[in-house]
Amino acid sequence: MARVSWTTVVGGVTLLVTAFLFYHTFDPAYDVSILTAGRGPVFFPRILLGFMFVLSAVVLVEGRFEAPRAITRHQALLVGATLAVTGLYIWGITAAGFLISTVAYVFVLPWLLGYRNAVAIVLVTALYPVGVWYVFQKVFLIILPSSPWFDSF
Amino acid sequence: MDTLALGLEHILTLPTLAAIVVGTVLGVVVGVLPGLGSVIGITMVLPFTFTMPQIPALALMLGIYCGSVYGGSISAIVINTPGTPQAAATALDGFPMAQRGDAGLAIGWATTASTIGGLFSVGVLVLAAPQLAAFSLNFTVIEYFALGVFALICIANVSRGAMAKGLLSGVIGLFLATVGVDQVTGDMRFTFDNFEMTAGISLIPAIVGLFALSEMFVRASESHVVKESIAYKVGIRLPRLTDWRGRLGILLKSCLIGSFVGALPGTGAATAAFISYSEAKRSSRNRDKLGTGEPDGIISAESANNAVTGSAMVPTLALGIPGDPVTAVMLGTFIVHGLTPGPRLFSEHLDLVYAIFFILVAVNVAMFIVGAIGAQAFTRVLRVPEPLLMTTVVVISLIGAYGVRGNPIDLITAFVAGIGGFLLRKNGFPLAPMVIGMVLSQMIENSLRQGLLITRGDFLAFFQRPISLTLFVLTFAILVWPLVRRLLGRGKGATLDEGNLE
Amino acid sequence: MRGSRYSVPALAGALVLALGVAGAQAFPDKPVTIIVPFKAGGGTDITTRTLAGPMAQALGGDIVVKNTAGAGGTIGAAETARAKADGYTIGMMPVGPMTTQPHLRKLPYAPDSFDYICQAYSAPSSLVVRKDSKFNNLADMIAFAKANPGKLNYGIQAVGSIPHVAGLGLAEAAGIDFQFIPFKGSAPTFKAMLDGTVDMFVAHISFLTKNGDQVKSIAMLMDHRVDTAKDLPTAKDQGIDLNFPIWGGLVAPKGIPADARAKLEKACEAGMKSAAFSERMAQLRMPVTYLGGDDFKAFVMSEFAKNEKLLRKAGLKKN
Numbered sequence: 014m015a016r017v018s019w020t021t022v023v024g025g026v027t028l029l030v031t032a033f034l035f036y037h038t039f040d041p042a043y044d045v046s047i048l049t050a051g052r053g054p055v056f057f058p059r060i061l062l063g064f065m066f067v068l069s070a071v072v073l074v075e076g077r078f079e080a081p082r083a084i085t086r087h088q089a090l091l092v093g094a095t096l097a098v099t100g101l102y103i104w105g106i107t108a109a110g111f112l113i114s115t116v117a118y119v120f121v122l123p124w125l126l127g128y129r130n131a132v133a134i135v136l137v138t139a140l141y142p143v144g145v146w147y148v149f150q151k152v153f154l155i156i157l158p159s160s161p162w163f164d165s166f
Numbered sequence: 167m168d169t170l171a172l173g174l175e176h177i178l179t180l181p182t183l184a185a186i187v188v189g190t191v192l193g194v195v196v197g198v199l200p201g202l203g204s205v206i207g208i209t210m211v212l213p214f215t216f217t218m219p220q221i222p223a224l225a226l227m228l229g230i231y232c233g234s235v236y237g238g239s240i241s242a243i244v245i246n247t248p249g250t251p252q253a254a255a256t257a258l259d260g261f262p263m264a265q266r267g268d269a270g271l272a273i274g275w276a277t278t279a280s281t282i283g284g285l286f287s288v289g290v291l292v293l294a295a296p297q298l299a300a301f302s303l304n305f306t307v308i309e310y311f312a313l314g315v316f317a318l319i320c321i322a323n324v325s326r327g328a329m330a331k332g333l334l335s336g337v338i339g340l341f342l343a344t345v346g347v348d349q350v351t352g353d354m355r356f357t358f359d360n361f362e363m364t365a366g367i368s369l370i371p372a373i374v375g376l377f378a379l380s381e382m383f384v385r386a387s388e389s390h391v392v393k394e395s396i397a398y399k400v401g402i403r404l405p406r407l408t409d410w411r412g413r414l415g416i417l418l419k420s421c422l423i424g425s426f427v428g429a430l431p432g433t434g435a436a437t438a439a440f441i442s443y444s445e446a447k448r449s450s451r452n453r454d455k456l457g458t459g460e461p462d463g464i465i466s467a468e469s470a471n472n473a474v475t476g477s478a479m480v481p482t483l484a485l486g487i488p489g490d491p492v493t494a495v496m497l498g499t500f501i502v503h504g505l506t507p508g509p510r511l512f513s514e515h516l517d518l519v520y521a522i523f524f525i526l527v528a529v530n531v532a533m534f535i536v537g538a539i540g541a542q543a544f545t546r547v548l549r550v551p552e553p554l555l556m557t558t559v560v561v562i563s564l565i566g567a568y569g570v571r572g573n574p575i576d577l578i579t580a581f582v583a584g585i586g587g588f589l590l591r592k593n594g595f596p597l598a599p600m601v602i603g604m605v606l607s608q609m610i611e612n613s614l615r616q617g618l619l620i621t622r623g624d625f626l627a628f629f630q631r632p633i634s635l636t637l638f639v640l641t642f643a644i645l646v647w648p649l650v651r652r653l654l655g656r657g658k659g660a661t662l663d664e665g666n667l668e
Numbered sequence: 669m670r671g672s673r674y675s676v677p678a679l680a681g682a683l684v685l686a687l688g689v690a691g692a693q694a695f696p697d698k699p700v701t702i703i704v705p706f707k708a709g710g711g712t713d714i715t716t717r718t719l720a721g722p723m724a725q726a727l728g729g730d731i732v733v734k735n736t737a738g739a740g741g742t743i744g745a746a747e748t749a750r751a752k753a754d755g756y757t758i759g760m761m762p763v764g765p766m767t768t769q770p771h772l773r774k775l776p777y778a779p780d781s782f783d784y785i786c787q788a789y790s791a792p793s794s795l796v797v798r799k800d801s802k803f804n805n806l807a808d809m810i811a812f813a814k815a816n817p818g819k820l821n822y823g824i825q826a827v828g829s830i831p832h833v834a835g836l837g838l839a840e841a842a843g844i845d846f847q848f849i850p851f852k853g854s855a856p857t858f859k860a861m862l863d864g865t866v867d868m869f870v871a872h873i874s875f876l877t878k879n880g881d882q883v884k885s886i887a888m889l890m891d892h893r894v895d896t897a898k899d900l901p902t903a904k905d906q907g908i909d910l911n912f913p914i915w916g917g918l919v920a921p922k923g924i925p926a927d928a929r930a931k932l933e934k935a936c937e938a939g940m941k942s943a944a945f946s947e948r949m950a951q952l953r954m955p956v957t958y959l960g961g962d963d964f965k966a967f968v969m970s971e972f973a974k975n976e977k978l979l980r981k982a983g984l985k986k987n
Contacts, residue, residue, distance in 0.1 A: 020331075024334075056615070058344045072330050095382065095383055096383065096585065103564070119558075122557045122560075126382075126385070126552070128554060130551070137558070141558060145561060149565055154209070154732060155568075155569040155572075156701060156732055156734040157569075158574070306860070306864070349827075349851075350827070361746065361776055365739050368738075431856070432859070487859045487862070491707060495714075506878065506879065507878065571735065571738055572703075572737070573736055575738075612852070616860075616865075619848075620847075
């Protein structure tokens with residue numbers, strides 16, 4: 014079998030997800046009798062899922078005519094690492110507080126993206142997270158998640 | 167004339183003028199910051215408005231309102247992340263223009279168009295508010311449904327060149343907005359018994375993910391590509407008067423669309439900007455260049471979304487129906503002075519209406535000046551080394567995603583949307599349709615089902631009302647016309663290379 | 669040398685003692701966060717922010733207001749319930765997430781997940797119609813409903829909300845039927861009444877104050893006439909006993925220190941009696957109705973039971 018293009022993969026995935034969600038709309042939890050005029054909670058989503066199914070199929074077929082794009086190992090690693098670091102950061106915001114995790118993230122990410130000016134990275138790491146935290150927490154009064162270890166951040 | 171003078175007198179005081187400046191600056195700032203918008207801005211000043219006299223309080227809030235709608239366009243242009251959902255359409259042409267090194271010019275177009283749109287709608291407010299308010303009452307849920315379906319054409323229009331992918335992206339957007347509480351029955355949908363999911367997938371975190379996070383992933387995947395270095399010019403560059411030639415029609419049409427959509431409570435500037443952009447894509451002389459950094463795209467989006475600001479005051483003042491939290495808080499300040507919104511406000515307190523009129527004029531002028539001065543700083547951002555810029559943008563955007571509802575699930579939404587946006591962008595799926603879908607979904611679904619409750623389940627009754635019927639026919643005609651034209655064109659043996667749907 | 673060896677633990681002991689004592693005395697020694705389970709700018713948010721200033725003054729510390737919105741207020745209520753029970757995170761919980769939402773679906777909290785601090789507001793609701801409506805009182809409306817069954821559209825701000833429950837109660841008491849049409853919040857419901865889509869809906873008294881030019885009340889849904897609306901007849905005056913105040917109050921996660929709870933309760937009372945708060949309430953024609961923690965808890969529990977009955981009867985409570 015010839016190598017498939019990413020478009021085909023995306024189309025295939027949405028096709029499968031759509032099929033599953035459509036099946037899910039028959040869950041008995043969605044059987045309600047009140048306030049419906051005959052159209053329950055899944056009436057509109059089902060219409061959308063129908064369109065999604067057809068369009069996913071079209072995209073899947075379209076993808077067969079696209080040339081598969083080669084991905085170098087380096088690229089895959091880099092994107093994977095960026096994804097992982099960002100995911101970790103988002104988990105860290107709730108687990109370790111905004112300020113601490115942001116300091117770590119701002120230190121690591123520019124380096125990962127290929128920036129090598131150590132002085133600039135250290136300066137930004139030292140100033141930016143605290144500045145942003147102060148502006149939002151104290152000026153805009155948007156209360157950011159705090160760490161379990163300290164009172165105010 | 168006396169009331170006019172009295173209105174002017176209201177605003178020519180130091181506190182009011184100061185409030186106009188402070189409000190506008192603050193508004194532009196929260197607008198520029200991705201995720202934050204008018205609501206955050208208004209929350210910040212809320213405690214002050216309680217104790218301020220009425221006119222300065224109104225000036226402060228109107229400044230934030232107009233400033234934030236405009237400010238969103240700057241981040242859309244400079245970093246391809248709309249600062250507010252209202253500016254999502256602006257990114258379509260603003261960012262490509264900035265990529266060419268013309269960020270200053272793009273900001274110039276956006277600033278000018280925003281100011282003109284804002285001033286236009288102020289005119290609408292003062293000249294036609296009672297009439298427009300009365301007309302908006304002809305729009306029941308059934309007409310909202312028809313309008314929503316009409317607005318769906320935008321998805322097709324911005325998807326040209328990648329029709330199936332664009333439509334899929336749009337339908338996914340429509341679907342995502344159905345996750346969470348079903349407004350009509352109160353049931354939970356597609357939450358799979360996860361409590362956190364019951365909050366639903368909300369628009370702002372999704373935009374932060376789709377644009378800001380995916381931009382970072384895309385750049386990570388292309389970091390080995392050596393970009394030709396572009397000389398980013400700093401500062402604003404206003405379009406020359408001659409550049410406006412041939413674009414005045416688009417400008418006027420967009421102002422009208424914005425003013426009209428704004429007068430319908432509960433629709434909003436994002437919808438207006440997309441309808442207007444889509445109309446430009448359909449009828450502009452330069453439609454083939456739209457999406458590649460064409461001024462018409464910026465003009466249509468920015469004049470329309472700012473034209474919403476003035477006309478959103480129409481239902482607020484004339485009917486007491488606020489369209490969003492900003493206008494809702496503004497209504498609150500009326501009560502302090504014992505004023506009741508409603509048709510009588512215009513006959514009994516015309517001086518106040520004129521004061522609002524003058525405030526809005528002043529705010530739009532202030533907005534222009536703030537934009538012109540601020541552009542110095544905003545365009546300089548582009549000279550920041552890319553990895554540092556991306557990092558700082560991601561951090562601020564995530565705060566925006568979190569800050570709207572203070573809900574950690576929104577951070578996860580942004581992350582997942584970021585991965586999704588990355589995969590879609592790398593494979594030629596346009597993202598704008600997904601945003602349009604998310605913006606329109608609840609309006610379409612809820613008005614459809616509310617309408618069915620009102621007609622007791624009779625869908626045909628939707629076609630028996632003149633306005634909705636007109637909108638349905640218009641929708642159909644716009645979708646079918648290109649096909650007809652192509653068929654006719656073939657009949658004559660002429661070549662046809664423009665305006666067709668596929 | 670010897671002296672210093674003994675004095676270090678002694679000093680440490682004294683410090684611990686001092687800190688301990690200070691900790692016990694000095695609640696609050698950092699800002700108290702009030703979670704508002706709705707977006708900024710809404711009625712609950714504005715009331716909370718109006719109260720926060722004078723309350724902080726009485727408390728002798730800072731108060732910050734945090735909006736955690738979503739899913740009808742239940743996300744914010746759940747966040748309050750599972751916050752650290754130290755008195756530094758409390759919530760302004762309104763009637764919906766406390767007494768109706770828990771009946772509609774499974775939630776990670778219930779009314780007994782909280783310690784109660786005070787009731788901060790309780791305002792009458794009112795059945796409103798357009799000013800030009802032919803209904804002037806409940807009797808007009810009920811007579812029309814009986815003569816034209818299935819004709820009346822009743823707008824609701826959310827499924828299972830107090831206005832919805834009130835409508836269910838009214839329909840049952842009067843023996844009539846409504847077609848309920850759900851909207852998202854008060855503004856679109858009001859719009860639907862002005863454009864003729866719905867005939868009536870239940871609104872907060874401050875809404876009546878703001879829109880007196882365009883709407884009129886046909887019944888206050890309160891068991892007595894409140895001082896701020898002496899002129900408006902209640903449903904009880906018209907022979908149907910309906911009592912649906914729209915209220916909210918401060919709660920804390922269960923198990924906060926008794927001392928913190930007492931201080932917060934006191935500060936809440938002082939805040940509500942302040943000029944700033946009562947002036948604001950007066951402008952909206954809302955009565956200032958303080959209840960202490962124990963009374964508030966008893967009130968919530970009885971409302972919880974009452975709404976359960978109504979929701980079950982209407983088929984909205986599924987289990």
